[in-house]
Amino acid sequence: MATSSAATRGTSAAVSSASTAAARLRVIVPSVADRVADELRLQLAEGVLLPGTRLTESTIAEDLGVSRNTVREAFAELASERLVVRHPNRGVFVASLEAGDIHDVYTVRRTIEVSAIRGGGSPEAVAAVRAAVEEGKLAAAANDDEGLGTANQHFHGAIVALAGSRRLNTIMSQVLAEMRLFFHKATMDAHFYSGYLKDNEEICEALEAGELERAAELLLAYLDRSEEKQAEVHGE
Amino acid sequence: MATSSAATRGTSAAVSSASTAAARLRVIVPSVADRVADELRLQLAEGVLLPGTRLTESTIAEDLGVSRNTVREAFAELASERLVVRHPNRGVFVASLEAGDIHDVYTVRRTIEVSAIRGGGSPEAVAAVRAAVEEGKLAAAANDDEGLGTANQHFHGAIVALAGSRRLNTIMSQVLAEMRLFFHKATMDAHFYSGYLKDNEEICEALEAGELERAAELLLAYLDRSEEKQAEVHGE
DNA sequence: AATCGAAGGATTGTTGAACAATCGATAAAT
DNA sequence: ATTTATCGATTGTTCAACAATCCTTCGATT
CATH class of the missing domain: 1.20.120.530 (GntR ligand-binding domain-like)
Structure with a gap:
């Protein structure tokens, strides 16, 4: 569905360089939440954040210059990947494998x-x-x-x-x-x-x-x- | 929904012997975001929401009586399960398998x-x-x-x-x-x-x-x- | 002294409102 | 008919607030 519309647009506008360029230039700008998740993923992989470490929302939000809500979305992403564990009402911690x-x-x-x-x-x-x-x-x-x-x-x-x-x-x-x-x-x-x-x-x-x-x-x-x-x- | 606070209060005051009982009685109260995700998952499984359907944040927030931000968190959860697809700046749609x-x-x-x-x-x-x-x-x-x-x-x-x-x-x-x-x-x-x-x-x-x-x-x-x-x- | 319970502080969970950025469609102009 | 401009709607993101919950500290009780 989504890809078909792009394809049809590309074929229909064979002459017009503008729309094809737009389709090609379409730089995927990751959302802020995604970039926060990326940054955390990196720090996790590098061992900057060791298993068991607590990740405080406000701290990270401040450090990375983003809103708490955005950090929250990034946490959801990382939690779905099991890189991080949510303890309800207590916070998220770097996952530690037993x-x-x-x-x-x-x-x-x-x-x-x-x-x-x-x-x-x-x-x-x-x-x-x-x-x-x-x-x-x-x-x-x-x-x-x-x-x-x-x-x-x-x-x-x-x-x-x-x-x-x-x-x-x-x-x-x-x-x-x-x-x-x-x-x-x-x-x-x-x-x-x-x-x-x-x-x-x-x-x-x-x-x-x-x-x-x-x-x-x-x-x-x-x-x-x-x-x-x-x-x-x-x-x- | 709104009476959940009463329920938790009741359990916490029910027993005096603390830690073990608390650990056992610990009723898992899913977060609101989780319940929203559950509800959507249900509607997806039942076919109420068919593949390709657009899910508007504000509409769902209103329907379920929750905040837009909460719906957003639920979306993140569903997206990580591939039940839903995010089109940046366009919205989320029920995933349709090709x-x-x-x-x-x-x-x-x-x-x-x-x-x-x-x-x-x-x-x-x-x-x-x-x-x-x-x-x-x-x-x-x-x-x-x-x-x-x-x-x-x-x-x-x-x-x-x-x-x-x-x-x-x-x-x-x-x-x-x-x-x-x-x-x-x-x-x-x-x-x-x-x-x-x-x-x-x-x-x-x-x-x-x-x-x-x-x-x-x-x-x-x-x-x-x-x-x-x-x-x-x-x-x- | 040890246990228990009651404040206090900090953090999360959730809401509401605001605003810029972006998309889709409609209407206007060439 | 194609392109351009405009408008409305929706998303992405921030900010500020508040209740609920947890952890700790501090007293009080035995």
Whole structure:
């Protein structure tokens, strides 16, 4: 519906450069609430805001120079992504994942990623997986730990993308965002990712060779090991 | 609505022994925004609000006797569930699923449900699946089409619950909520569900017998057929 | 001294009103 | 008929206020 109107306008106004330009120039200006959410998301990912931290509406509103109501909308967005938890009448807090949550997150990942890789996917999608692997190699060569981490996330994002489902993609991004919440505890350990690199390479090769079942098994083993490590670091 | 304060006051004064009782009696009073979202969700599921319908903030605020800001928060909640779509500066509209969306939704369902049933699940979880099947039989015996539909949704919810993952459960509820958006077009056709009943029974039996792979195959075939039918009804 | 209960302060939840920005449609002009 | 200008309606955002609720501190009671 919405996209059809834009399309029809584009075709009907083939001569008039104005309307097509307007349609093309249509810069998506994120709402203020969205930008607040983005900023908070960033601070959450960077570890500036640690799990359990309380987020006071008035403070954030003042800091970012926006209204309390707008902050409120941003909170709603973040809460829907589980990055933040609302305690009624008490405020919102940075979500802190407990042992059960870690297992739960990995359950979701196993379900989606393994299923996606079993499906194979288009050549371009496979190429994206390969690209993520190479990205990781480059980061490793440059001793860029941060880059290694994001490359790893790109890798798993690309695997989910094999399924070609918009919804699965957004679900995966949200899960990855959740994971970033407790990753920086382990991210200091450089060996954490170094081992993954070889795994990714192997999985990618199996995928490229069309050995989907083997790729799936490798991925599954990888996820199990990863969960174990996380539980260790986070463990009590 | 306005008497909610009296209710909370009554509970707080009811008991003298404080903390444990308070923790247990803690009646979850949904915020006004939540109740607005609930009401809209209901109307969406019932087909009162059809896909594409525009939801004007002021109108809804007036109708439900709440503030515009509160309606706005409810919209944010519904938008995060994809039940509603925001068009910047234009308003929110009831989401209308197009052909691609239907396929996408079924992709998510195949991924999650098949994976869940392959895992088997605890005896109680399996019992819940059986319960949903029986619920469907009862509804069929009573010629209760509405009941048949909800029983079917319980069935698939129970299947996902086999995985024992909170996150997968909520993902599934959201997907089911999305499907309800375009289901009432097909819901008139009583034969739509009648065929499913036997399928559910068969899948459940395989699950109870521990023949997980067969159960998974049956479920997969079921979902494929279901998607096909939906595409047909909705199709072009 | 320890427990319990009653103010006090702070923050959230919700409302209402205001205003600029933007969109859609209608009317005017070329 | 196409373009332009105008107008009305609606959204996006802010501000200010208030009740409800929570946490803490401080007394009071036993």
